[in-house]
Amino acid sequence: MNPFSSGTRLRDMIRAIRACKTAAEERAVVRKECAAIRAAVSENDQDYRHRNLAKLMFIHMLGYPTHFGQMECLKLIASSGFPEKRIGYLGLMLLLDERQEVLMLVTNSLKQDLNHSNQYIVGLALCALGNICSAEMARDLAPEVERLLQFRDPNIRKKAALCSIRIIKKVPDLAENFISPAAALLKEKHHGVLITGVQLCTDLCKISTEALEYFRKRCTESLVKVLRDAVNSPYAPEYDIAGITDPFLHIRLLKLLRVLGQGDADASDCMNDILAQVATKTESNKNAGNAILYECVETIMSIEENSGLRVLAINILGRFLSNRDNNIRYVALNMLMKAVLVDAQAVQRHRATILECVKDSDASIKKRALELVFLLVNDSNVKPLTKELIDYLEVSDQEFKGDLTAKICSIVEKFSPEKVWYIDQMLKVLTEAGNFVKDEVWHGLIVVISNASDLHGYTVRSLYRAFQISSEQEILVRVVVWCIGEYGEMLVNGIGMLDKEDPITVTESDAVDVVEIAIKRHTSDITTRAMCLVALLKLSSRFPSCSARIKEIINQHKGNLVLELQQRSIEFNSIIEKHQNIRSSLVERMPVLDEATYSGRRAGSLPTTVSTSKGASLNLPNGVAKPAAAPLVDLLDLSSDDTPAPSSSGGDFLQDLLGVDLALPSLSGTSQAPSSGADMLLDLLSIGTPPVQNNVSTADILSSGTDTKKPVVPLERLSSLSSPLPTQVSSAGASPVMDLLDGLTPNLSTPGDNGPVYPSTVAFQSSSLKIMFNFSKQPGNPQTTSIQATFTNMSSNAYTDFIFQAAVPKFVQLHLDPASSNTLPASGSGSVTQSLHVTNSQHGQKPLAMRIRIAYKVNGQDVLEQGQVNNFPAGL
């Protein structure tokens, strides 16, 4: 015998492992054992195969890789002795899984064993097959299993029944073969066969409607009889649990009856009596009895309505709910969640008890109860329920606050009867648990506040008060700062006083105090501080008396280490110092945010377009010029461009414009996602378009399809902010923006000048694909050209994974926006567009040129086309 192989017995190995004091020691022991077993495997050691496999199972349980033992299992299964086969099959089930190719090899052994003369070996094979069978094995071995359903020994029949479940789940087509053998099993007396037979019928019903009809018609009555026999059966010591004979069988039967009764009045009628009997007669002082009652209630609630039974069921749940045992209360809550869909009225009666459960000390019960409360809320009870939940928010433990806050916010948003109530509740939540509030929730709050023009004063005063009480909640601070920035003068002047309000005296300096505290708090993150700076800028024109102080606070951030804050500080400072004349119009109150746009964005646009556009933008290796590197280029292109695509770069550009470069997670060190930061700031500055994340926004635009005006909106707004000439949208919009960045004096170009017009050209045409280029230019920036490329599929097959790439000479800079889609429908029935921005640094000296490459898939085949575009119109 090999001296290295399996030197230790199984027992010794286990002892050695138990004796290990550290994980490292354990690993060492396991490594040594594995090495010995590997050696034995390669030696093909027969004597210790059995023991080695037992060791491997133990090692596997500890969580170490044991794949090298897989072949050993097969060898053991192929041997003739029962003990070897036993351990071999066990090893197979534990170490292998259906994904392994090794499984193919075992099919033959299984087939032989299923036909073996020794019924125990047949049992082993059935058990293994039932646990690991794959679709191919199921097809190969289904006839054997079908035959074994009629085997003489019930212990084989029961295993064959469960094996059949695996088979029909893997290959649903085989289900019909099993319908009548399964029905036959229901007539058995052996509990094992009955319980597995019932399970098989249940699964057949789920897979095949044919089976469901069959069992409904022919077996409902006999099943009712089986259940009645089980309920009335005399004491049977082998199956007795707490005075009930085989509760597991009861439960399986009730489950099957539920499937049969659902949506069928006759079948439901047939089982009414027995359900009533189970519901009334079952002892409820032991767990086993309660398990049956629980299942019975679920069946009653699922089958066709019978008011008498429903009352019984709801009463049982009521009893459960007031039970002292936490397990029973948990299942009651669970069940009530299902019952609420059937009979909300009845569940409402238990509302008080359920609310108590939300306050339970047990996390599982709390969670269930909270979900149930959420389902119970309607227009009539939203106020008291919300009050209860918010009151509880104060005392609940930290881990639960997240869930609770999310649910409260969602209830308040969904059912709020009036705006003032909504704002009040949200303020309470922000005060209690502001740090748990998700971004979209407080963004939503700001949108609502912005729309409630009669409540601006009230809101800002309430927020001011809230801030005095709890300035530790980051999100509350943000909302406070935003509102003070916007509505600061209402706070000071007491405008829009509501009857219920207490008067409050706030000076201009008090209001600035709030923002100053917020910006100086150590816990404030970059988003909050950035918002503070914006608020200060706004206040500087609203509170002339505090202007000097505000300027000083802004100046303090000139040397901030965070680029974002530093840049804002410097830019804002220059606005205050050099541009007194335009400042007041620049920092006007934000236009009302569009609620519909916001809620539409939250609901999420078509998910399919999201994914495709994501694909398209990810697949753009040629997105050469970083948007941040050339903000002006983007900016200028954008304003003259009326294609839908720029909206995504619109997002970038606006970020650039406002210096919102929050994509510095390492710097900010907060949990705030960069994209949502941008989102917030866009909201903040009232840019009504939805360029949240580039992908999504593209999708938004695309899904709206015709809405080509949208991308212009941000500019419209911006220009209206800074210049009183909103008619000059496309041409003039850019200028004040440039001013902002450069500090130049406004340079309004002549309205109506849209630059020279260039003819469209066919840039590329092959038998399968046509590419059109449309050109537009920015007045005042002759170097830059925006090209809209339109791709048309000339063949009869759709193209997928469509990617357009372009290369330009060194003197040209190219920026590619994401394509509108990455699939191109067949026969020119649709087209994909993509915007390119080209900056020719040698404008007037050298003409544009471009090489293009198009890759796509037709019927899964990769296709690559290339070409050169030389026919650009002169003057680009």
Added chain:
Amino acid sequence: MGIRFILLVNKQGQTRLAQYYEYLTLEQRRALEGEIVRKCLARTEQQCSFVEHRNYKVVYRRYASLFFLVGVDNDENELAILEFIHLLVETMDRHFGNVCELDIMFHLEKAHFMLEEMVMNGCIVETSKQNILTPIQLMDKAS
């Protein structure tokens, strides 16, 4: 399929028996076991025996130093699973005579054989202790 895994864990959190009825990779198993065991062991006697974790519901029961954890689907009858755990323990008791952690460690394969007779592919096969143990006793006699 109701039962998705059965775990036996001692109170130090070490796995003593693990049987999965769906495929998980070794890493997934280790992660899952770690998370679930931590969650369950932290709970007190008074709290209910059910813990929701990811898309599993875990029904657990403690016997002396051993925790029995059963992961089930959401629509499984939790109370019945509690009863099933008890049946499993009684069956082991009958075979080993007052089962303890060491019995299971040193007779891991026997514990698995018992489980095999009770659960197949996540469904309960047999609820009679006598029927469960007969094949195992026969094998003991033969060897």
